[in-house]
Amino acid sequence: xxxxxxxxxxxxxxxxxxxxxxxxxxxxxxxxxxxxxxxxxxxxxxxxxxxxxxxxxxxxxxxxxxxxxxxxxxxxxxxxxxxxxxxxxxxxxxxxxxxxxxxxxxxxxxxxxxxxxxxxxxxxxxxxxxxxxxxxxxxxxxxxxxxxxxxxxxxxxxxxxxxxxxxxxxxxxxxxxxxxxxxxxxxxxxxxxxxxxxxxxxxx
Amino acid sequence: xxxxxxxxxxxxxxxxxxxxxxxxxxxxxxxxxxxxxxxxxxxxxxxxxxxxxxxxxxxxxxxxxxxxxxxxxxxxxxxxxxxxxxxxxxxxxxxxxxxxxxxxxxxxxxxxxxxxxxxxxxxxxxxxxxxxxxxxxxxxxxxxxxxxxxxxxxxxxxxxxxxxxxxxxxxxxxxxxxxxxxxxxxxxxxxxxxxxxxxxxxxxxxxxxxxxxxxxxxxxxxxxxxxxxxxxxxxxxxxxxxxxxxxxxxxxxxxxxxxxxxxxxxxxxxxxxxxxxxxxxxxxxxxxxxxxxxxxxxxxxxxxxxxxxxxxxxxxxxxxxxxxxxxxxxxxxxxxxxxxxxxxxxxxxxxxxxxxxxxxxxxxxxxxxxxxxxxxxxxxxxxxxxxxxxxxxxxxxxxxxxxxxxxxxxxxxxxxxxxxxxxxxxxxxxxxxxxxxxxxxxxxxxxxxxxxxxxxxx
Numbered sequence: 001x002x003x004x005x006x007x008x009x010x011x012x013x014x015x016x017x018x019x020x021x022x023x024x025x026x027x028x029x030x031x032x033x034x035x036x037x038x039x040x041x042x043x044x045x046x047x048x049x050x051x052x053x054x055x056x057x058x059x060x061x062x063x064x065x066x067x068x069x070x071x072x073x074x075x076x077x078x079x080x081x082x083x084x085x086x087x088x089x090x091x092x093x094x095x096x097x098x099x100x101x102x103x104x105x106x107x108x109x110x111x112x113x114x115x116x117x118x119x120x121x122x123x124x125x126x127x128x129x130x131x132x133x134x135x136x137x138x139x140x141x142x143x144x145x146x147x148x149x150x151x152x153x154x155x156x157x158x159x160x161x162x163x164x165x166x167x168x169x170x171x172x173x174x175x176x177x178x179x180x181x182x183x184x185x186x187x188x189x190x191x192x193x194x195x196x197x198x199x200x201x202x203x204x
Numbered sequence: 205x206x207x208x209x210x211x212x213x214x215x216x217x218x219x220x221x222x223x224x225x226x227x228x229x230x231x232x233x234x235x236x237x238x239x240x241x242x243x244x245x246x247x248x249x250x251x252x253x254x255x256x257x258x259x260x261x262x263x264x265x266x267x268x269x270x271x272x273x274x275x276x277x278x279x280x281x282x283x284x285x286x287x288x289x290x291x292x293x294x295x296x297x298x299x300x301x302x303x304x305x306x307x308x309x310x311x312x313x314x315x316x317x318x319x320x321x322x323x324x325x326x327x328x329x330x331x332x333x334x335x336x337x338x339x340x341x342x343x344x345x346x347x348x349x350x351x352x353x354x355x356x357x358x359x360x361x362x363x364x365x366x367x368x369x370x371x372x373x374x375x376x377x378x379x380x381x382x383x384x385x386x387x388x389x390x391x392x393x394x395x396x397x398x399x400x401x402x403x404x405x406x407x408x409x410x411x412x413x414x415x416x417x418x419x420x421x422x423x424x425x426x427x428x429x430x431x432x433x434x435x436x437x438x439x440x441x442x443x444x445x446x447x448x449x450x451x452x453x454x455x456x457x458x459x460x461x462x463x464x465x466x467x468x469x470x471x472x473x474x475x476x477x478x479x480x481x482x483x484x485x486x487x488x489x490x491x492x493x494x495x496x497x498x499x500x501x502x503x504x505x506x507x508x509x510x511x512x513x514x515x516x517x518x519x520x521x522x523x524x525x526x527x528x529x530x531x532x533x534x535x536x537x538x539x540x541x542x543x544x545x546x547x548x549x550x551x552x553x554x555x556x557x558x559x560x561x562x563x564x565x566x567x568x569x570x571x572x573x574x575x576x577x578x579x580x581x582x583x584x585x586x587x588x589x590x591x592x593x594x595x596x597x598x599x600x601x602x603x604x605x606x607x608x609x610x611x612x613x614x615x616x617x618x619x620x621x622x623x624x625x626x627x628x629x630x631x632x633x634x635x636x637x638x639x640x641x642x643x644x645x646x647x648x649x650x651x652x653x654x655x656x657x658x659x660x661x662x
Contacts, residue, residue, distance in 0.1 A: 005274075005286040008442065008490045013267045015498030021261045024254055026450050029247050043467055093432050094398045112457075113468040126431040126479060130424050131397075148468075149453035157449045158414060161280075161477040162431070165456075168470050170424040174339035174355060176362050177230050178382040183338055184390055185424030185471075 028149045036111040036144040037193065043114025047168030048181050049189045056195050064103060064136055067190060071100040071134075077124040078105045078138055080194070093127035102132035102186075105196070106166075107156060109139055112147035115167040116191070119160035126162055130185040135169075138194040207591070208531070208549055210556045214524030217359070227359055228523055231516040234355075237465020238513055238566065245457070254454045256570035259507035262445050263497065269412040269445045270488065276415025277486055280477035285487045290320035293439065293489050297322060297404075298329055300437055300485050306331065306401035310393075312419065312426035313337040314406025315353055315510060316439050316489055319532045334396045336425040338389050345372040351526030351534065354463050354512040359525045393425075403429035405475075407440040408509065409455055410486075413448045416476030417486070420459060420469040427473050437485045438475065443493050443506040455509060458568035463511040496544050501579045505540050507569040514563035514573055520556050529553060536563035540576040543584070551589035554580035615650055 002010075033039050041051050054063060060080045068074075075096065076083035081103045090096060104123060106116035116137050123129050145151050157163060170185035181187060218224050242248045262269055274284050285300075287293035293316075301309065309331055317323070323333045323344070335344040339356035343349065346368045350356030357365065362380045369375040375388045405426045407417035417438060419426040430436045446455065460469045478484035497503050515521045515535030526534035531542040531550060539557060542550040554577050563573040584590060590598070604611050631643075649657075 003286070004288045004292060007288055008286055008488070008494060009267045009270060011490070011494035012270065012442065012497060015494055016264050016266055017497070017500075017503055019260075019264055021257060021264055023261045023447060024257045026254060026454055031246075047466065047468075047470055097394075097398055115468060115472070120479060126427070130428045130431060147453075148457050149450070152450050152453040157474065160474070161479055163474040163476075164427065165468065165472040166470065167468050167472075171422050171470050172338045172386055173422075173464075174337070174342070174357055175360075175365050175382045175385055176226070177233065177355075177358075178362075180383055180386040182390070183386055183423040183425075184336065184393065184428055 026149060028147070030146060033111060033146055036146060037141045039111040039146075040109055040114055040144050043110075043112060044168065044191060045114070047114060048171060049114065049168045049191055052190050052192045054192045054194055056193075060138070060192070060194060063192060064101065067136065068101045068134060073099050074101045074103070075099045075128060075132065076103040077122065077128060078103050080138065081136075087124040087128070090125050093125055093131070096125060096127050096131040099128070099132040101134045101136060102128045103136045103138065104129065105138045105140075106143070108143040108145055108151070108154065110146075110148055110151045110165065111144050113165070113167055115151075115165040117151065117154075117156075117163060117165055119156065119163040121160070129164065129166065130170075132186055133182075134188045134190070135186045136190045136192060138192050140196045141193050142195065206549070207589075208529075208552055210524070210528055210530070210552045213528035213530060214556075217525035217528055218523065223359065223361060223525075224523060226361060227525060230358060231352075231522045234463075234465055234516045235513070235566070238462055238516070239465075241461035241465050241467060245461075251454055251458055252568055252570050255458055255509075255568055256507060258446060258451050258454065259569050260504075262447055263443065263503065263506055266442065266445060266497065269447060270442060272412040273410055273415055273445060274488075276413065278415070280415050281484070282415065282477065283483070283485045285485060287487055287489045287491070289491050290322075290489075293320045293487055293491065294322050294325040296487050297437055297439070298326060298331070300435070301326070301331055301402055302329075304401065304435055304483075306435065308332045308334070308396065308400045309402045309404055310334045310336050310396050310400040310429045310433065311404035312406065312421060312429050313340045313350075313356065314404070314439055315350075315532060316406055316441050316491075317404070318349060319491060320439075320489070322439075334393065334400070336393055336397070336429055337421065337423060338386060341389055341393065342368060345369070348527065349532070352512060352515060353510050353533065353537075359527060397428045397432050400429075400433045402435040402437060403431075403433045404437045404439070405430055407438055407444055408459065409446050409452060410440050410444045411447075411449055411452070412445055414476055416474055417444070418452060418456075419473045419475065420456075420471070421473070422464075422470045424471045427471055430473075430475060431479070434481065435483045435485070436475070436478070437487065439487045439489060441489050441491070441493060443508075459509055459511055462513040462566065462568040492544055496541075499544070502540065502544065502576055504571050505537065505544075505573075505576060507571050508537055508541075509569055510537075511568055513566040513568065517562045517566050519558060519560070519562075524556065529556070536573045536577065537571075540571075540573060540580060543580055547584065547587060548589055551584045552591070554578075554584060555594070612650075612652065618646070 074083040075085040172183035342357040370377040410417040521535040
């Protein structure tokens with residue numbers, strides 16, 4: 001007996017229209033963008049993200065504490081910020097349910113849409129980006145690509161088990177079109193423009 | 205299967221003026237936001253053409269891309285299943301769940317699982333299924349199907365949601381504050397995320413080159429559904445394939461702009477391989493798609509990326525509500541897809557259109573929706589699926605329009621009649637058009653009379 005797989009593939013082969021339609025090349029659609037960071041900020045804020053003023057090299061732990069004075073549980077996936085909860089100790093993702101603030105560093109960001117790119121490598125535990133009440137992202141302005149066409153040429157899409165283009169906090173407008181931030185996942189997404197490697201554990 | 209009466213169902217929706225007016229305005233607002241985004245991108249039309257070409261190329265080489273997708277997914281450690289139809293899909297999903305004794309399933313929105321009517325199938329077998337998208341959850345709790353493919357509860361007002369939540373989630377009766385209602389859903393859904401045995405998502409795109417797939421949400425509920433339980437099942441229609449990762453650039457730029465008028469969804473999530481210690485299963489579903497691929501005029505509907513732009517712009521959809529279509533897919537795209545599932549049941553739907561072509565103009569993958577609607581009308585007439593009144597009037601009209609003398613005589617008689625006839629003779633069962641509308645006053649003279657008087661002698 002033929003398997004369902006073969007039944008489907010045979011039917012698809014038999015029925016596919018006999019028309020030669022070549023696969024078109026996809027241009028990058030580059031345009032003059034004086035500042036990728038400025039363009040990124042517009043998109044990021046449009047979808048509800050908060051841009052944080054930051055002087056490069058200054059204390060990031062202090063910055064996070066200043067942003068969330070009430071936070072009890074902080075879980076950090078970056079060396080620049082110490083958390084109160086150690087990501088390495090997590091056995092089950094659900095253990096992250098009590099996290100107030102999570103700190104991550106996106107691998108890169110997209111100016112056109114204001115999105116940050118996170119995979120299991122940047123999140124440590126994927127659920128960290130969703131169970132935490134608030135997420136802080138440290139972004140090196142040098143890591144911003146112009147648009148989605150550039151983003152999708154990044155080879156990490158080929159190797160990451162999971163990758164998200166995250167743009168702003170969780171949101172919904174499912175009731176009468178009224179925008180509510182913090183529908184299911186993070187209630188806020190804050191972005192600190194902090195270059196990589198300007199701060200080490202010693203000078204924190 | 206009985207024939208669905210769209211006009212009758214729509215009249216029930218229209219009966220509540222508040223609902224109809226809000227629905228119309230809300231969806232038109234989405235259309236305006238879509239325009240704003242589209243106009244801000246100089247290459248918009250080029251993107252639409254690219255999207256259409258990529259989809260047509262993929263669909264004409266679909267078997268090869270499906271095989272490539274499967275090969276790569278298996279290499280990634282994913283278990284791939286194939287389902288010919290809804291019944292097989294549901295059975296496969298049940299068996300995957302049963303194998304790990306899963307009792308609770310959290311899922312994000314998937315039109316495919318709606319198509320397969322999966323929820324009741326699993327529930328009958330003792331599996332609790334929790335829809336986690338807010339709109340979809342509202343619909344689940346109210347025991348209604350989604351009325352729109354992107355905003356499932358758009359036909360409800362806050363008072364309706366408040367009543368549903370008070371009844372099912374125990375929220376404060378009469379509290380219609382939207383933030384409170386949304387927060388109540390968050391609070392009551394989170395425990396399910398934390399303890400669910402399995403998570404389920406659909407997919408917006410499946411990429412042959414990587415064997416991975418993409419899910420777009422604004423709530424992040426797909427990510428929660430997939431990243432907490434040890435088991436993730438993704439149901440994917442075989443038409444969701446695209447060849448390469450770089451093609452996502454085109455589709456992601458188009459999708460949310462067309463759907464909601466935002467540059468991108470808050471979460472564009474790419475799943476390629478199971479995370480450490482977890483299982484990832486993909487069910488590739490045909491359910492009529494391979495057959496549709498063989499329909500000369502109608503295979504283009506398989507290009508659809510389910511953005512809902514055609515629904516938001518459609519004057520008939522906006523004023524009749526998605527539930528009036530009585531099918532998984534409503535609005536213009538539903539009108540051309542639903543008859544492929546059951547031509548008799550859905551033979552009325554292609555007539556739920558003014559053929560204004562707006563759907564075709566906003567479609568991000570350039571499906572010739574209004575042409576297909578027209579072609580479905582022909583198919584339905586040829587297969588003798590027209591209801592009697594429509595058939596009788598069409599036949600009479602055909603005779604009239606085919607014979608100039610008869611036409612002129614009838615026209616003169618009609619004009620006199622419209623002036624003199626009592627209302628019941630005009631607004632009756634034979635004239636459904638006049639049910640919600642006034643027949644315009646006839647002109648003083650016909651164009652022909654005017655022409656003969658003014659130009660005829662030259």
